[in-house]
Amino acid sequence: MEPKIAVVVQVDLDGRQVRIAATGAVTKVNQRGLCPVIGRARRLVPGIRVVVDLRRAESVEPAAMDLLRWSAEHEAPGAGAHEVEFLLADPGTAPATSATGPLRPVTRSAPPSAPRVGVAA
Template identity: 50%
Template sequence: MQRKISVLVEVDPDGRCVRVSVTGALTRTNQQALHPVLRRARTTLPAARVSVDLTCVHELEPTAVDLLRRAVEHDGTLRGTVEVLAPEAEPAEPAAAALDARRRMRAKILHRRCAGLPVPPPGLELHAAS
């Protein structure tokens, strides 16, 4: 089974900050799909600070993060302007459950946004039928 990532690019209204949120399973193979996304963000908004948020990735290979950071450092257009935000360590059991719930909620919201559906305000629970 092929493990996939899902990417959401958010741009600040003033164009100074771009956030690339990644969910799914980040592997040493599929991390390469982020390189063109980062380059596109830099060429579209050259003055913007780009951050890659890996904190909601369900499966994260440590080598994937290392390879992504190394690619950013070796690419002249990305060096010094792209920040990779990776989780420090796996959280303790109660924190892991809370983090999993947050990841599930965020994935549902991303799915609804991609489908063009309205996103309910915070505090309302999304049901499987919605």
């Protein structure tokens, strides 16, 4: 099954910037869902700045980044639109977290009262 991404779009009230934050694993297959979101954001207001924040993504395939950049460069932007800015986590670092913790889903272990399987006493 293809990994999924979750996307949150934040539009400044003054209409100067749109921030698109993606979490999950960004792959060359599922990046196709992000391209129309970027395109719509670029056409919201003339001269709007679009920032695609991938710093909280669990992983970003290099091929997915190549396709996203190519799409952003070759799509017809709205009048006076800026180039799309992509924010990536530094290589070798864990995804960024907010003050309340990570934005990606957290898997929880079984409660302590659940029987353990395969544990020797």
